[in-house]
Amino acid sequence: MSDTVAPATYALAVEDLHLAYNVRGIPRDVLRGVTFHVRSGEAYGLVGESGCGKSTTAYAALRYLPSNAVITGGRILVAGADVTHMSERELRRLRAREASMVYQDPGSALNPSLKIGRQVTEAFTILGHDRREALDRAVEALRRVRIADPARVMQRYPHQLSGGMQQRVVIAMALASDPKLLVLDEPTTGLDATVEAEVLDLVRALSREMDAAILLIAHNLGVIRSMCDRVGVMYAGKLVEEGNAVEVFEEPKHPYTIGLLQCLPRHAIRKTERALFTIPGTLPQIGADLPTCVFVDRCQLADETCRSVPPPEVTVGDGHFTLCHHVERLGEIVEPATETAVDMLGGRIVMKLNDVSKTFHQRGHDIPALVAIDLELSDGETLGLVGESGSGKTTLAKTMLGIYEPDAGSEISLDDQPLPGKASARGVDAMRAMQMVFQNPDSALNRTWSVRRILRRSVHKLTGVKGEAAEDRINALAAALRLSPRHLDMRPRQLSGGLKQRVAIARAFAGDPRIVVCDEPTSALDVSVQAAILNLLSDLQTTESTSYLFISHDLGVVRYLADRIVVMYLGRVQEVGTTEQIFDGPHHPYTEALLSAVPSVDGEPSRRIRLSGEIPSPAPPPAGCVFHTRCHRFMKGTCDVVDPPVVELEVGHRIRCHLPVAELGRTHVAE
Amino acid sequence: MSMNVPPPEPSSAAATVEVAAEEAAFEELGEEVDAGAAPIDMRAERRQARRERRKLLLRRPGFLVGALILLIWIVCAIGGERITPYSPFDPEFPPFRPPNTTNWFGTDQLGRDVLSRVMAGARDVLIAAPIAAVISVVAGTLLGLLMGYYRGWVDETLSRIVEALLSIPVFVMGILIVTSLGLSRITLIGTVAVLFTPIVTRTVRAAVIAEAQLDYVVSAKLRGESGLFVMTQEILPNVSGPIIVELTVRVGYAVFTIATLSFLGFGLQRPSPDWGLQVADTYEFIQSGYWWPAIFPALAIASLVFATTLVADSIEAVLAA
Numbered sequence: 001m002s003d004t005v006a007p008a009t010y011a012l013a014v015e016d017l018h019l020a021y022n023v024r025g026i027p028r029d030v031l032r033g034v035t036f037h038v039r040s041g042e043a044y045g046l047v048g049e050s051g052c053g054k055s056t057t058a059y060a061a062l063r064y065l066p067s068n069a070v071i072t073g074g075r076i077l078v079a080g081a082d083v084t085h086m087s088e089r090e091l092r093r094l095r096a097r098e099a100s101m102v103y104q105d106p107g108s109a110l111n112p113s114l115k116i117g118r119q120v121t122e123a124f125t126i127l128g129h130d131r132r133e134a135l136d137r138a139v140e141a142l143r144r145v146r147i148a149d150p151a152r153v154m155q156r157y158p159h160q161l162s163g164g165m166q167q168r169v170v171i172a173m174a175l176a177s178d179p180k181l182l183v184l185d186e187p188t189t190g191l192d193a194t195v196e197a198e199v200l201d202l203v204r205a206l207s208r209e210m211d212a213a214i215l216l217i218a219h220n221l222g223v224i225r226s227m228c229d230r231v232g233v234m235y236a237g238k239l240v241e242e243g244n245a246v247e248v249f250e251e252p253k254h255p256y257t258i259g260l261l262q263c264l265p266r267h268a269i270r271k272t273e274r275a276l277f278t279i280p281g282t283l284p285q286i287g288a289d290l291p292t293c294v295f296v297d298r299c300q301l302a303d304e305t306c307r308s309v310p311p312p313e314v315t316v317g318d319g320h321f322t323l324c325h326h327v328e329r330l331g332e333i334v335e336p337a338t339e340t341a342v343d344m345l346g347g348r349i350v351m352k353l354n355d356v357s358k359t360f361h362q363r364g365h366d367i368p369a370l371v372a373i374d375l376e377l378s379d380g381e382t383l384g385l386v387g388e389s390g391s392g393k394t395t396l397a398k399t400m401l402g403i404y405e406p407d408a409g410s411e412i413s414l415d416d417q418p419l420p421g422k423a424s425a426r427g428v429d430a431m432r433a434m435q436m437v438f439q440n441p442d443s444a445l446n447r448t449w450s451v452r453r454i455l456r457r458s459v460h461k462l463t464g465v466k467g468e469a470a471e472d473r474i475n476a477l478a479a480a481l482r483l484s485p486r487h488l489d490m491r492p493r494q495l496s497g498g499l500k501q502r503v504a505i506a507r508a509f510a511g512d513p514r515i516v517v518c519d520e521p522t523s524a525l526d527v528s529v530q531a532a533i534l535n536l537l538s539d540l541q542t543t544e545s546t547s548y549l550f551i552s553h554d555l556g557v558v559r560y561l562a563d564r565i566v567v568m569y570l571g572r573v574q575e576v577g578t579t580e581q582i583f584d585g586p587h588h589p590y591t592e593a594l595l596s597a598v599p600s601v602d603g604e605p606s607r608r609i610r611l612s613g614e615i616p617s618p619a620p621p622p623a624g625c626v627f628h629t630r631c632h633r634f635m636k637g638t639c640d641v642v643d644p645p646v647v648e649l650e651v652g653h654r655i656r657c658h659l660p661v662a663e664l665g666r667t668h669v670a671e
Numbered sequence: 672m673s674m675n676v677p678p679p680e681p682s683s684a685a686a687t688v689e690v691a692a693e694e695a696a697f698e699e700l701g702e703e704v705d706a707g708a709a710p711i712d713m714r715a716e717r718r719q720a721r722r723e724r725r726k727l728l729l730r731r732p733g734f735l736v737g738a739l740i741l742l743i744w745i746v747c748a749i750g751g752e753r754i755t756p757y758s759p760f761d762p763e764f765p766p767f768r769p770p771n772t773t774n775w776f777g778t779d780q781l782g783r784d785v786l787s788r789v790m791a792g793a794r795d796v797l798i799a800a801p802i803a804a805v806i807s808v809v810a811g812t813l814l815g816l817l818m819g820y821y822r823g824w825v826d827e828t829l830s831r832i833v834e835a836l837l838s839i840p841v842f843v844m845g846i847l848i849v850t851s852l853g854l855s856r857i858t859l860i861g862t863v864a865v866l867f868t869p870i871v872t873r874t875v876r877a878a879v880i881a882e883a884q885l886d887y888v889v890s891a892k893l894r895g896e897s898g899l900f901v902m903t904q905e906i907l908p909n910v911s912g913p914i915i916v917e918l919t920v921r922v923g924y925a926v927f928t929i930a931t932l933s934f935l936g937f938g939l940q941r942p943s944p945d946w947g948l949q950v951a952d953t954y955e956f957i958q959s960g961y962w963w964p965a966i967f968p969a970l971a972i973a974s975l976v977f978a979t980t981l982v983a984d985s986i987e988a989v990l991a992a
Contacts, residue, residue, distance in 0.1 A: 024723065403889060423892060431895050444886040448908035461894040507890065 011213030117154030243320025265560035384562030462511025498529035577653035585666035737981030811871025819879025923979035
């Protein structure tokens with residue numbers, strides 16, 4: 001901490017903050033001396049695994065803390081005023097005028113029973129404006145967050161707006177008071193990549209306009225890199241590295257930061273090249289007695305010095321410091337060995353979908369969720385499925401599995417045998433052949449069952465095995481998923497997110513399935529855990545030669561794991577091809593937009609295409625090409641009239657577009 | 672009349688906020704337990720959590736007060752005539768003696784000791800109310816599971832029936848059942864159970880609908896489980912919280928409804944010392960200044976409803992933790 005600049009001149013100054021949660025009467029340390037400063041007009045990002053204290057830090061900045069939280073030391077200054085000693089009244093004033101917060105879920109941040117106009121206007125009446133003036137300002141505020149038609153939006157209820165639109169409204173309200181500090185807690189986590197890109201663009205533009213300090217929490221390192229000037233890496237309630245965002249991501253100087261970045265599937269690596277890096281071990285529990293260096297138990301470089309002497313704050317660049325004894329030895333951190341997974345192209349076809357459609361009927365309307373899908377899945381292949389939410393990815397998966405019954409005329413076959421539409425009509429063998437891993441393990445595991453019971457039931461129902469043999473199978477499954485026997489007697493809530501997902505995967509593999517549908521299996525997990533799960537899935541596939549239908553919005557993950565990729569939009573396949581074909585192009589314009597929307601840890605793509613607006617209603621879909629309403633290559637008179645043909649560019653690479661092949665774009669996502 | 676004011680719906684928002692905060696910290700604790708790392712004995716942890724829950728319950732003054740009042744009435748119900756100071760049925764004193772050292776609660780219009788009658792009156796209601804509550808909760812849970820899990824026409828049909836039952840006022844239902852089946856303790860219990868079943872059904876149905884949308888139910892379908900299995904083995908344990916709370920709340924309402932029915936003459940008959948009946952027989956004397964034969968049984972009803980509500984509230988708050 002330097003004493004040369006008075007903390008009061010910063011928009012936010014957190015100084016040696018110590019905070020504990022009282023659990024069963026015992027205070028457990030969560031923050032152990034966090035110090036950082038954010039200037040006006042600067043965006044500061046906090047990164048780290050869940051449980052490292054980054055959200056607690058962010059909430060502490062406004063003192064939005066649960067009643068069992070106790071600030072045990074240090075102070076927090078917002079625009080020079082000490083938040084730690086404020087009365088309730090002063091806090092309310094602070095939150096109304098000086099500092100604002102934007103939460104992860106815009107849906108729950110807005111009152112569902114009040115019109116948008118009333119809610120935004122209220123943000124201004126609180127500041128003392130009269131009704132007329134508040135109304136004018138509300139319109140202006142909505143315009144500021146690039147809402148084209150404020151008057152119309154103000155007449156709507158929150159549920160009538162899309163997630164991206166809701167988040168804009170929340171941001172407009174947060175900015176009502178021209179705050180000096182804006183705290184954003186995972187502001188784009190629930191949003192599609194295309195919408196995320198728009199919201200991030202907006203926040204970036206606004207921060208330039210307003211001169212507020214921004215504190216951003218995000219688990220997506222790409223978001224942090226694209227948004228923040230400086231970044232702090234937190235581990236076990238301590239800031240272990242801080243510096244210029246680009247510098248930290250390009251040249252990390254702390255073993256933990258290096259580990260985090262290596263967990264990500266970056267630089268277009270594939271499973272065939274090497275396994276993903278994982279950080280062994282786990283974050284220490286809150287309240288645990290910590291060794292001198294908080295990271296020592298998981299660090300490859302740890303030695304006796306690390307265990308006996310607290311690490312020094314080493315300055316490694318301009319405003320870039322790290323808490324490590326061994327900065328000069330960072331190069332010794334080894335990446336995982338080259339591996340193993342085999343490219344599984346051109347195997348025998350396991351499942352075939354022919355002209356599969358699914359129409360939902362709602363209040364007399366027909367909603368075509370899937371339209372004439374043709375698809376093949378080979379033995380041991382991973383088929384990636386990408387597209388925005390609402391594009392029909394999950395519907396396709398569930399129709400394949402028989403959870404939804406497809407429309408008449410659809411043909412689904414397994415090993416050349418036609419399957420009935422409904423799962424319940426398919427018989428044990430077909431059921432056993434297809435299982436699913438869900439996005440949210442909390443919802444996917446019965447919380448009143450023990451892990452053992454969950455696995456035993458699936459083993460029994462799918463294989464018919466009972467007694468000793470079933471127990472053997474359970475133990476084998478647990479071993480394959482690296483679950484210790486101890487975990488078998490626990491209930492899901494006692495397990496971490498990663499362990500829960502492993503239980504869910506073990507359950508899916510209980511009956512030696514041919515096909516496993518993975519619906520965003522790692523999107524709720526930390527990057528280090530995600531890497532472990534992706535490695536496991538890849539290993540299992542190699543040993544069991546299972547086929548995966550892998551749904552994900554994370555293109556880096558899809559690129560790493562998938563052999564072939566299907567791009568869906570509005571229930572139709574727009575492009576299908578091998579992973580190389582999809583990423584190297586030529587692309588369908590929609591694929592091109594998806595690829596350029598993703599904020600990357602490796603910097604921004606050279607050319608950015610922003611999709612405007614949301615995915616349109618499928619009932620009825622836009623005429624001609626369903627994508628024409630948002631397409632940047634839209635040709636009037638053709639695209640909005642004629643349904644585009646499916647063109648085969650290369651073997652296995654098909655695109656549904658009017659554009660001549662030579663004119664299709666090629667985006668290069670930063671390598 | 673105090674009886675027409677229903678006991679407050681159990682709301683403990685204020686109490687749960689604090690607990691929720693603690694919960695958040697718990698979650699963060701749980702998150703770090705990963706493969707082979709944390710050397711924590713999970714069984715001990717779970718036992719500990721149960722102990723904590725019990726301690727949490729015993730630390731709530733509301734629960735202690737409620738339990739104490741309940742205990743007093745349970746002792747009265749079990750002891751019956753053996754522990755009443757005088758006979759609850761025989762007129763051993765002059766009528767309308769105001770409360771004094773011999774007759775603490777005074778005597779009624781026939782010269783019976785009011786204290787003895789109030790004490791003896793606990794028995795009928797303490798047998799009838801829990802039985803009625805249990806029947807309604809069992810029936811409501813069954814219906815709620817069926818409706819919430821299957822939805823569609825099952826839900827539509829049963830919903831109409833439930834709504835129809837809900838729309839019939841308490842005493843109209845009392846008249847209907849009593850006139851068709853005759854007066855007895857069993858018809859009284861049946862009436863209350865029929866009245867409460869739709870309400871329980873509604874609660875359970877809502878909880879089941881929320882559960883049935885979770886992915887573990889999809890997963891069960893994907894391995895070919897029957898509807899019966901999914902409902903009883905998968906969903907039911909997950910909705911046991913609201914069901915337990917509903918049961919405790921229903922006991923309180925049953926006390927109240929039984930008293931109302933007795934007061935209206937559809938419940939127990941003279942010379943039973945039932946509280947509702949006592950109030951019905953004596954409330955008109957209040958105007959003449961003889962308040963004690965009516966007020967003491969009325970207070971007894973109020974105290975019992977109050978006590979069960981306190982206990983229900985506490986259980987709900989602790990279960991929410």
